[in-house]
Amino acid sequence: MxxxxxxxxxxxxxxxxxxxxxxxxxxxxxxxxxxxxxxxxxxxxxxxxxxxxxxxxxxxxxxxxxxxxxxxxxxxxxxxxxxxxxxxxxxxxxxxxxxxxxxxxxxxxxxxxxxxxxxxxxxxxxxxxxxxxxxxxxxxxxxxxxxxxxxxxxxxxxxxxxxxxxxxxxxxxxxxxxxxxxxxxxxxxxxxxxxxxxxxxxxxxxxxxxxxxxxxxxxxxxxxxxxxxxxxxxxxxxxxxxxxxxxYSPLWTELFDGILDVVIGRISPELMWQSLGDDSRGEEVPMFREWFLGMWKGNETAWGPAPR
Ligand SMILES: C[S@@+](CC[C@H](N)C(=O)[O-])C[C@H]1O[C@@H](n2cnc3c(N)ncnc32)[C@H](O)[C@@H]1O
Known part of the structure; x- marks a missing residue:
């Protein structure tokens, strides 16, 4: 192609x-x-x-x-x-x-x-x-x-x-x-x-x-x-x-690592979603939440229905 x-x-x-x-x-x-x-x-x-x-x-x-x-x-x-x-x-x-x-x-x-x-x-x-x-x-x-x-x-x-x-x-x-x-x-x-x-x-x-x-x-x-x-x-x-x-902050790296865990099947998308629930941890949290939600919507066949 x-x-x-x-x-x-x-x-x-x-x-x-x-x-x-x-x-x-x-x-x-x-x-x-x-x-x-x-x-x-x-x-x-x-x-x-x-x-x-x-x-x-x-x-x-x-x-x-x-x-x-x-x-x-x-x-x-x-x-x-x-x-x-x-x-x-x-x-x-x-x-x-x-x-x-x-x-x-x-x-x-x-x-x-x-x-x-x-x-x-x-x-x-x-x-x-x-x-x-x-x-x-x-x-x-x-x-x-x-x-x-x-x-x-x-x-x-x-x-x-x-x-x-x-x-x-x-x-x-x-x-x-x-x-x-x-x-x-x-x-x-x-x-x-x-x-x-x-x-x-x-x-x-x-x-x-x-x-x-x-x-x-x-x-x-x-x-x-x-x-x-x-x-x-x-x-x-x-x-x-x-x-x-x-x-890039340590929190950015931690959340990115979490997404890699989901991608390779080491943790469930639900667990990752839970870890993205507390905005007081830093500005990275809402950013990753939106990114992860977008990924999930594109992967519903493998991961099940996205949370919203
Ligand atoms: C992942 S996007 C990042 C866009 C932007 N820098 C940002 O962070 O939002 C990569 C961008 O680089 C452009 N790009 C990729 N290869 C390129 C190349 N060889 N020369 C110039 N631009 C290129 C793409 O068209 C695309 O807009």
Whole structure:
């Protein structure tokens, strides 16, 4: 099938309708959930990039504008890029009331036609996990090109070096144990990284690393584009001070681990649902409740009727 060979076809098919586009970006089944999860991710981005009202900000793989919707009001210009025209169409509609936004549909692992040194900051969330390593690196080089010297990048990738990240990775590997090896693997399947890989890629793409977080199932990295007159050590100190606002929390990791338990049949969906009943534990609880409910509704044949 074409969609398994080509990023554009794959993501355009995933985003064939606005509803399916929301599900494809992060499992959100409606606008309300996308706002909830978008707020969580945007807080991480704001803290990682220390966003200012004067910043011109680029997002690679903006999807439906889940994060961009929250970031645009805070900065001078927000620019969403994506391989999928269908995703961009949904994002454009969601951000139609903002005059300071722009969009570029990408055709390959390049940010042409965006100009060199035209952005102060760039971010990319849950996108590099869906592409081959060559494309991950090519995009990092392109982000270095469009950032001003001294500009900041923030991104995340799956972290196979964390215990829960490895469980997620193993789930993926297990799907291939009995796969038909005469067929190529789906081009946008989940790919897994390590903190060391991220260090190497950032360095070779022209960035100095200022923060690397790897306690959760995600590696989260901040880098500064080389060549600017910036004090890298001061940036490292500032980034470290923001760690609590940037990192996926231990509760996030615990709840994600619980979902993996349900997926592999170790605990029942009912038990997981019960564990999502106490909002006082943290903002992650309502977010995971909505995600899990969406998963359950898509899995009723195996899990039985969803609770609502
Ligand atoms: C899982 S979604 C995440 C969307 C958004 N970053 C968010 O967190 O809500 C992945 C997004 O990356 C885009 N994407 C996937 N592969 C891409 C590629 N090779 N180049 C550019 N965008 C890509 C998809 O179209 C999709 O919108």
């Amino acid at each position: 074409d969609s398994q060979k080509n990023y554009k076809n794959f993501w355009n098919e995933k985003a064939a309708t606005p509803d399916s586009a929301f599900i494809a970006v992060d499992g959100s089944t409606n606008e309300e959930t996308a706002r909830l999860t978008g707020h969580y991710s945007a807080r991480q981005v704001v803290a990682a990039l220390e966003l200012k009202p004067t910043d011109r900000v680029l997002e690679l793989g903006c999807g439906v504008g889940r994060i961009g919707r929250e970031i645009a009001p805070l900065v001078a210009h927000w620019h969403g890029t994506d391989i999928s025209a269908n995703m961009i169409e949904v994002a454009r509609e969601r951000l139609r009331n903002h005059a300071n936004v722009g969009f570029t549909e990408l055709t390959r692992s390049s940010l042409q036609p965006l100009a060199d040194a035209s952005f102060d900051k760039a971010y990319c969330v849950a996108v590099f996990i869906h592409m081959d390593k060559e494309d991950f690196f090519l995009y990092l080089e392109e982000i270095a090109r469009v950032l001003k010297p001294g500009g900041l990048i923030y991104f995340d990738v799956w972290n196979m070096a964390s215990p829960v990240g490895w469980r997620r990775c193993a789930l993926e590997i297990n799907q291939h144990r009995i796969a038909d090896h005469s067929r190529r693997k789906d081009v946008a399947r989940n790919q897994f990284s390590s903190p060391e890989e991220v260090r190497i890629f950032l360095d070779h793409a022209g960035f100095d690393l200022t923060l690397l977080l790897a306690e959760s199932p995600w590696v989260q990295a901040i880098g500064v584009r080389r060549g600017g007159h910036v004090d890298v050590e001061a940036l490292r100190r500032q980034a470290a001070e923001q760690t609590a606002r940037i990192a």
